[in-house]
Amino acid sequence: QVQLVESGRGLVQPGGSLRLSCAASGFTFSNYPMSWYRQAPGKEREWVAEITRASGTTIYADSVKGRFTISRDNAKNTVYLQMNSLKPEDTAKYYCNTNTRRFAWGQGTQVTVSS
Numbered sequence: 001q002v003q004l005v006e007s008g009r010g011l012v013q014p015g016g017s018l019r020l021s022c023a024a025s026g027f028t029f030s031n032y033p034m035s036w037y038r039q040a041p042g043k044e045r046e047w048v049a050e051i052t053r054a055s056g057t058t059i060y061a062d063s064v065k066g067r068f069t070i071s072r073d074n075a076k077n078t079v080y081l082q083m084n085s086l087k088p089e090d091t092a093k094y095y096c097n098t099n100t101r102r103f104a105w106g107q108g109t110q111v112t113v114s115s
Contacts, residue, residue: 001026002024002025002026002027002103002104003023003024003025003026003106004022004023004024004095004096004097004103004104004105004106005022005023005024005025005106005107006020006021006022006094006095006096006106006107006108006109007020007021007022007023007109008020008021008109009109009110009111010111010112011112011113011114012086012111012112012113013086013113013114013115014086014087014088014113014114014115015085015086016086016113017082017083017084017085017086018083018086018111019080019081019082019083020036020080020081020083020094020109020111021078021079021080022034022036022078022079022080022081022096022106023076023077023078024077024078024079024096025077027103029074029077030053030054030074031053032053032098032099032102033050033051033052033053033098033099034050034051034070034072034079034096034097034098034099035047035048035049035050035051035070035096035097035098035099035101036048036049036050036068036070036079036081036094036095036096037094037095037096037097037101038090038092038093038094038095038111039092039093039095039108040089040091040092040093043092045095046061047061048060048061048064048068048081048094049061049064049068049070049081050070050099051070051071051072051079053074054074055071055072058070058071063089064083064090067083067084067085067086068081068082068083068084069081069082069084070082079096081094081096083111086111086113087113088113088114089113090111090113091111091112091113091114092110092111093108093109093110093111094108094109094110094111095108095109
């Protein structure tokens with residue numbers, strides 16, 4: 001069955017960095033554009049970043065543009081999110097999925113930005 005397993009959770013100070021990983025299995029990973037999403041307490045899940053199947057194109061939400069970088073390794077069935085210059089408003093649980101949210105959500109990984 002399809003599994004999306006996010007990792008890399010952490011508590012960081014404002015201005016810090018963190019790298020998230022998402023290991024995918026149960027489907028042909030390289031066939032799908034992949035995205036990262038996040039959900040803060042009391043808010044709806046929002047899209048953060050997307051990467052095309054062969055990493056040719058990446059797009060970002062305005063709130064993270066210039067600070068976050070999405071990448072993928074199709075040989076490892078893994079998508080990454082490098083987060084720099086973190087802000088308290090980046091605090092959320094982060095999830096990966098296809099760009100159309102095709103599969104069931106994984107457990108997510110918690111990112112907390114606080115001094």
